Amino acid sequence: MTLSFDLSGPTVEPRVIRKQYATQMAVERTRLLYQGSLLPTLFMLINGLVCAGLLWSPQRYFLVSVWLVWLLSLVALRVIQVAAFDSAIPNRQANPIWLRMFLLGSGLTGLTLAGAGIALVPADSFIQQAWVFGLIGAAALSASVAYAVSLPAFLSFTLPCLLPAIAYMFWGGDAQEHGWGWFGLILLGALSVVAWQVNRLIDRGLLRRFQNQALIEHLQQAQNDSLQLNQQLAREVDQRRRVEDELRQIQIELESRVAQRSLELDAANGALSKSEARLALALKASELGLWDWNLQTDEVHHTHIKELFGLEPEYVTAMLRHLKPRLHPEDLPVLRRALVEHLKGRTEDYQVEYRVRHGDGHWVWIEDRGRAVERRDNGRVVRMVGTRRDISIGKALEEQQQLAATVFEAASEGIVIFDPDYALIAVNQAFSRVTGYQIEEILGRSVLDLPCSRDARRHYAAIHQALEQHGSWQGELVETRKNGEMYPQWLHLNAVRDSRGQVSHIVGFFADLSVRRESEERMRYLTHYDELTGLANRSLFRERLNEAHQRVRQGGYRSLALLHINLDRFKLLNDSLGHEVADQLLQKVARRLVNALPEADTIARLSGDEFAVLFNSYGNLSSLARVATRLSAKLRVPVTVEGHELVVSASMGISLLPDNAREMSTLVSQSNMAMQHAKHLGGNNFQFYTDSLQASTLERLQLENQLRKAIEDKQLKVFYQPKLCLASGRLNAAEALVRWDHPTMGRVPPGDFIGLAEETGLIGPIGEFVLRQACWQACEWQRQGLESIRVSVNLSVHQLRQGKLVSLVRQVLEETGLAPQLLELELTESQLLDSVEHIIATFQQLRDLGVKLAIDDFGTGYSSLSYLKRIPVDYVKIDQAFIRGLGEGTEDAAITRAIIAMAHGLSLKVVAEGVEREEQLAFLRQEHCDEVQGYLISRPVEADGLAALLREQCE
Numbered sequence: 001m002t003l004s005f006d007l008s009g010p011t012v013e014p015r016v017i018r019k020q021y022a023t024q025m026a027v028e029r030t031r032l033l034y035q036g037s038l039l040p041t042l043f044m045l046i047n048g049l050v051c052a053g054l055l056w057s058p059q060r061y062f063l064v065s066v067w068l069v070w071l072l073s074l075v076a077l078r079v080i081q082v083a084a085f086d087s088a089i090p091n092r093q094a095n096p097i098w099l100r101m102f103l104l105g106s107g108l109t110g111l112t113l114a115g116a117g118i119a120l121v122p123a124d125s126f127i128q129q130a131w132v133f134g135l136i137g138a139a140a141l142s143a144s145v146a147y148a149v150s151l152p153a154f155l156s157f158t159l160p161c162l163l164p165a166i167a168y169m170f171w172g173g174d175a176q177e178h179g180w181g182w183f184g185l186i187l188l189g190a191l192s193v194v195a196w197q198v199n200r201l202i203d204r205g206l207l208r209r210f211q212n213q214a215l216i217e218h219l220q221q222a223q224n225d226s227l228q229l230n231q232q233l234a235r236e237v238d239q240r241r242r243v244e245d246e247l248r249q250i251q252i253e254l255e256s257r258v259a260q261r262s263l264e265l266d267a268a269n270g271a272l273s274k275s276e277a278r279l280a281l282a283l284k285a286s287e288l289g290l291w292d293w294n295l296q297t298d299e300v301h302h303t304h305i306k307e308l309f310g311l312e313p314e315y316v317t318a319m320l321r322h323l324k325p326r327l328h329p330e331d332l333p334v335l336r337r338a339l340v341e342h343l344k345g346r347t348e349d350y351q352v353e354y355r356v357r358h359g360d361g362h363w364v365w366i367e368d369r370g371r372a373v374e375r376r377d378n379g380r381v382v383r384m385v386g387t388r389r390d391i392s393i394g395k396a397l398e399e400q401q402q403l404a405a406t407v408f409e410a411a412s413e414g415i416v417i418f419d420p421d422y423a424l425i426a427v428n429q430a431f432s433r434v435t436g437y438q439i440e441e442i443l444g445r446s447v448l449d450l451p452c453s454r455d456a457r458r459h460y461a462a463i464h465q466a467l468e469q470h471g472s473w474q475g476e477l478v479e480t481r482k483n484g485e486m487y488p489q490w491l492h493l494n495a496v497r498d499s500r501g502q503v504s505h506i507v508g509f510f511a512d513l514s515v516r517r518e519s520e521e522r523m524r525y526l527t528h529y530d531e532l533t534g535l536a537n538r539s540l541f542r543e544r545l546n547e548a549h550q551r552v553r554q555g556g557y558r559s560l561a562l563l564h565i566n567l568d569r570f571k572l573l574n575d576s577l578g579h580e581v582a583d584q585l586l587q588k589v590a591r592r593l594v595n596a597l598p599e600a601d602t603i604a605r606l607s608g609d610e611f612a613v614l615f616n617s618y619g620n621l622s623s624l625a626r627v628a629t630r631l632s633a634k635l636r637v638p639v640t641v642e643g644h645e646l647v648v649s650a651s652m653g654i655s656l657l658p659d660n661a662r663e664m665s666t667l668v669s670q671s672n673m674a675m676q677h678a679k680h681l682g683g684n685n686f687q688f689y690t691d692s693l694q695a696s697t698l699e700r701l702q703l704e705n706q707l708r709k710a711i712e713d714k715q716l717k718v719f720y721q722p723k724l725c726l727a728s729g730r731l732n733a734a735e736a737l738v739r740w741d742h743p744t745m746g747r748v749p750p751g752d753f754i755g756l757a758e759e760t761g762l763i764g765p766i767g768e769f770v771l772r773q774a775c776w777q778a779c780e781w782q783r784q785g786l787e788s789i790r791v792s793v794n795l796s797v798h799q800l801r802q803g804k805l806v807s808l809v810r811q812v813l814e815e816t817g818l819a820p821q822l823l824e825l826e827l828t829e830s831q832l833l834d835s836v837e838h839i840i841a842t843f844q845q846l847r848d849l850g851v852k853l854a855i856d857d858f859g860t861g862y863s864s865l866s867y868l869k870r871i872p873v874d875y876v877k878i879d880q881a882f883i884r885g886l887g888e889g890t891e892d893a894a895i896t897r898a899i900i901a902m903a904h905g906l907s908l909k910v911v912a913e914g915v916e917r918e919e920q921l922a923f924l925r926q927e928h929c930d931e932v933q934g935y936l937i938s939r940p941v942e943a944d945g946l947a948a949l950l951r952e953q954c955e
Contacts, residue, residue, distance in 0.1 A: 029150045029202075030099050034085045040143040044109065045075045074109050081105065099150075106147065106157035113139060113161045136161070144191040149202050154195045162188045289388040291370070293319050296382050308366065308390055310359025328355035328363060335368075342372065343381050350386065353395075365395040418506040422447045425505070434489075434512045436482030455479050456491070463493065467506065471495045476513070488513035530605040532583055533590035541604035541612055548601070548616055549664045552657065560657040561624055563613040564671035565593075565631075568649045568683035570609035577644060584641045589648060596634045597627065612671075621688065628652055628686040636684070651679035652686035706742065707753050711765055716740055718773045719940035720791070722949060723911060723933040726925050731953055733790040733824065735933065736774035737940050738766060763796045768808060770794075775816040775823060777943050786950045790852065792824040800827075800838065806845045813849070820850030824875065828856045840871055847872045854911070858899060869906065876903045880914020880934070886923050893923065900927050 085098055113136050140161050147153040166185055170178060289304035300319040305311055309326070316322045327335065331354035342350035350370040355363045370386025414431035418424060423446050427439055435452045447453050448460065455477040456463065466473035474492040481487060489510050496505040528540035536544065548560055567589065574582040586609065593603050593611060602614040618624055631652070638647050653674025657667050674689040681687070710716060716738055723733040740748040757763040774791040782788055799805050813820055825846060827839070843853055854875035878899055885892035896912070903910045912924050915934030924932055938949065 030102070031085075033102055033147065033149050033153055034082050034098070040139070040147075041075055041078050041109075044113070044139040044143065045071070071112055074105065074112060078105050078109075099152075103152060103156040106143075106153055107160050109143075109157060109161075111160045111164070140187070141191065144195050147195070149198075151195065154191075158188065158191055158195075162191075291386055291388060293370075293384045293386075294382070295384065302388070304388075308388055309356060309364065323356070326357045328357075331355050342370075345379065350384070353391065364390055365392040367391045414510045414512075416447075416508040416510070418447060418508070420503045420506070422506065424450075431510075434481070434487075434510075435479075452479055452481065455489075467493060467495045467503070471497075488517060533587055533605050535590050535593075535611070536602055536604035538604065538606050541602060541606065541614070544602040544604075544614060545664050545668075548614060549657075551616075559617060560667070561615040561618045562655050562657070562667050562671040563615070563624075563628065564653040564655075564668075564675040565611040565613065566651050566675050566679060567609040568651055568679070573646070574608075577641075581641050581644060585639065585646060585648065588639050588641070589635065592634055592637075593631070596631045599627070612668075624654055624688075625686075628654065632684065632686065649684035651675055651683045653678055653689065654686060655689040707740075707757065707762055710740055710742070711762065711769070715742065716766065716769060717942070718770055718777070719942055720774075720777075720946045721933055721940040722789075722938045722946060723792075723931045724937045725931055726929060730787075731789065731937075731949060733792060733931065734946055735792040735826075735940075736770050736794075738770050739940075758796060758798060763798045764802060767793075767796055767799050771808070772812050772816070775812050775818045778822055779816050779818050780943070781947060781950065784947065786947060787954060788819075788822060789950070790822050790824050792826055792854065794856065795825050795827045800842060805842060806849070809846060809851060810849060813851075821852060824852040824854055826854045826856040826877065843872050873908065875909050875911050875931075877911045877913055878929075883912050883914045883920055883924075883934070884916075886920050896923075897927055900929055904928070 081101060140158060143161075144154055144158050147157055166188070289302055289308050291300055291302035293300045298318045298320050300317065300323070302313070302316070305313050305316055309316070324332075335352050335354050338347075338350060338352040341347050348371075350372075351368070353365060353367050356366050358364045366388050368386060368388050370384050372381040372383070373385050374383035375381050414434050415428045416424060416431060417426040423444060424442050427442065432438055437450075437452060442450060448457055456479070459475070459477070463473045472492070472494045474490070477489045477491055478486055479489045490513055491508060491510040493506060493508045495503050496507060498504040526537075528537060528543075529535065530537045545562075552560060570582070573585070586605075590603075590605065590611075593613070597603060597613055599615065600613045601616045602612075604612045604614075606612050615624075632650060635648050635650050638645050640646070653671045653676070655667050655671035655674060657664075670689040674687045678685050678687040717740075719737045719739050720734040721737060722731045723735065724730070725732040738750065738754075740750075740753055742748050754763070757766055771793050774793050778789065778791045795805070809823070809825070812818075813823065846853060852875065853871075853873045854877055855871070855873050856877045857879040858876045876899065878896055882892045882896050882899075886896065900910045909930040911931040911933065912920075912929050913933050915921055915924065915932045915936045917936065920934075921932060921936060941949070
């Protein structure tokens with residue numbers, strides 16, 4: 001074997017070489033700079049001392065001393081820097097900071113020498129100039145040659161050293177100095193050429209040095225490789241000789257063994273033929289299919305493929321291509337996992353159950369067993385052998401058994417299985433749950449000995465006879481739990497007979513009837529009684545009412561009285577405190593009704609806060625009045641519910657039979673009508689039904705229908721009552737008031753329909769109509785060229801409860817184009833009691849829109865003083881009751897004066913309504929009231945009338 005080595009190395013471009021060794025060359029240049037910088041530094045020190053001696057004179061003591069100290073400092077720093085570099089390890093010497101520090105020192109040194117030539121050399125002494133410039137040039141020459149290793153180092157020293165002095169010489173204007181300037185330029189050019197040449201030589205020398213080092217390393221590596229190859233070649237030659245000798249010996253032994261093996265093989269073939277025949281018979285008898293799979297070619301050989309899969313053998317020759325597509329998708333991951341585990345050697349054999357689609361389309365369960373019989377040197381399996389068999393029948397039986405076991409354990413009824421001697425063989429979890437006995441406590445024991453079967457023992461004879469004769473028995477027993485509790489039980493027993501007709505097992509099913517009985521009792525109770533209060537419900541009340549009516553007809557009762565009760569403001573309490581508090585309050589009210597009315601025959605809860613009391617007989621109306629008065633007083637006693645002290649009042653209506661009605665339905669409606677009348681009167685009272693009450697109710701119902709029709713037919717109009725600004729004496733605002741012009745009744749007073757609208761919820765559409773009309777009219781007055789005025793619109797609690805007020809106001813302002821500050825919304829003081837926090841939040845959102853807000857009828861309630869500082873309002877309207885009494889006494893004047901002072905103290909404006917006399921106006925003007933309205937200023941007028949007043953004001 002001939003070995004040859006190429007010692008020349010690869011041919012590489014110089015530019016590529018430089019790039020390859022750029023980092024090493026940079027480090028080497030830095031090292032050369034530091035090594036060669038001591039001699040130039042020492043030379044510059046000597047020249048500096050000589051220059052200082054030549055220039056030393058009294059006139060330059062200070063400048064020469066400062067310059068000399070600065071030069072000595074730079075020389076010392078350079079010496080320290082060189083010593084630090086030499087002491088640093090090679091890795092730290094490669095840090096670029098060393099080069100930057102060297103360049104900084106070179107620049108400062110050059111500037112120091114240039115300073116000597118500019119500031120210290122006398123202009124009139126040629127000899128001193130020659131010495132100084134010569135010494136500076138010599139120092140520059142020595143340093144430039146030493147720094148030529150790196151062009152940046154050369155330039156960082158030469159340019160600061162020569163260029164400032166040269167520029168100064170040319171700038172001076174003297175011919176002698178110009179000569180020195182030309183001398184400096186020539187010196188700079190010569191030094192640049194020399195430095196360039198020196199840098200090239202050093203660059204090439206460094207490249208050759210690095211190439212030589214690389215070549216030497218390459219040669220050493222090649223030499224080592226050749227030595228290893230020669231040693232390996234020698235070992236292979238020796239090994240080959242030994243193998244040839246072993247092969248000759250093996251060939252001799254193999255020939256003898258082949259002869260002997262041939263004889264043995266002939267005998268084995270005969271035995272194998274017999275074994276194959278026996279194996280085929282065994283496989284056929286066991287219904288096993290044999291398979292042999294070559295994993296390299298995917299070729300598979302198998303038997304009984306027709307019996308197992310319903311497929312012809314010639315159509316199934318590959319495992320992955322032909323059998324894998326027929327596998328059930330859900331079983332494929334299980335099969336793959338088992339196969340991979342065996343192929344990786346983690347299991348001794350391969351065993352899995354999966355489903356395969358049969359040739360006729362149905363799924364067949366297969367049990368597959370196999371083992372790897374041939375592997376490569378790297379452990380990869382190349383051949384597997386195994387068997388398959390159809391286990392579909394066994395799987396079906398297994399699923400049935402699992403299903404039966406699941407049903408047995410999951411059944412809600414108790415299931416027990418006895419042997420023919422009534423010994424317990426098995427019980428389910430429901431049995432333990434019902435009786436309280438654990439399974440291990442009772443298995444193997446006779447049912448006749450169990451404490452939980454006392455009633456069954458008493459009926460044993462009848463049960464045994466029925467099972468013998470009919471094969472089954474069922475009936476209700478009263479048995480005992482483990483804790484001694486008695487419970488009703490429904491038991492059903494069935495006898496199971498074997499093929500000979502003998503009883504092999506007895507299966508029993510039993511159910512706990514206690515829950516069913518409790519549910520039945522509960523249903524009977526809920527059918528007639530209210531679940532929350534325990535009072536009679538509406539259904540039982542009707543039955544009692546009908547029974548009482550029948551007795552009145554039969555003469556059993558002389559008369560009946562029905563008391564209809566409805567709690568006042570219960571919805572507000574329910575919304576504010578929650579349903580839990582409301583439910584507890586209803587329970588306590590129910591107990592008070594029962595305690596306060598012992599003479600009542602039936603007390604029922606008809607709905608949420610509605611109750612009814614039936615008196616089968618009463619003495620007279622006075623006694624009923626006393627009963628109602630007593631009940632009202634007891635209901636008003638404060639009650640505490642979850643820390644809330646509540647006072648409950650009720651509105652009650654009373655109707656009599658046969659005085660007011662003949663039928664029970666009429667009696668109920670009349671008592672309800674009387675209750676509604678009591679609620680309309682303010683609540684906390686009771687009313688007897690009268691014929692006039694029915695007429696009033698019908699009239700009110702008709703008025704409600706006509707009001708609905710008035711909204712649809714646009715019978716409502718908006719009038720405007722102007723407001724006078726006392727400071728300017730001009731009309732600056734107007735309050736929008738709704739009026740109803742009925743086609744037949746004429747103008748309906750607002751007091752007749754505003755309250756009705758509040759009760760029926762019609763105030764919502766009426767308020768929206770007034771808001772839209774007022775905003776549109778204000779914009780219309782502006783389009784007519786009239787002075788812009790503020791329009792006031794009254795709000796209702798119903799509008800605030802709906803929660804759509806802010807979005808409605810925003811929508812109306814956008815549709816009409818009215819500026820928000822020209823709209824004022826008023827809320828009466830008494831309405832502040834209803835959802836104060838909600839009102840504050842709503843008013844704050846309206847304030848954010850820019851709308852003005854006012855409190856109407858101020859002074860008539862008691863909540864404003866506590867909430868006024870929290871509610872964001874702009875105006876306070878003094879109720880006309882105080883304005884009307886200004887001239888009659890001092891109390892109204894004092895109250896009015898206090899309201900104005902308080903409002904102004906809170907930065908609010910005050911509006912007085914109901915001003916009808918001059919002395920009232922004079923008082924208000926004297927107390928600095930901001931605005932007034934009333935008949936003295938103007939009555940409410942239509943839009944055209946107010947437009948005329950605004951035109952007169954402009955004229």
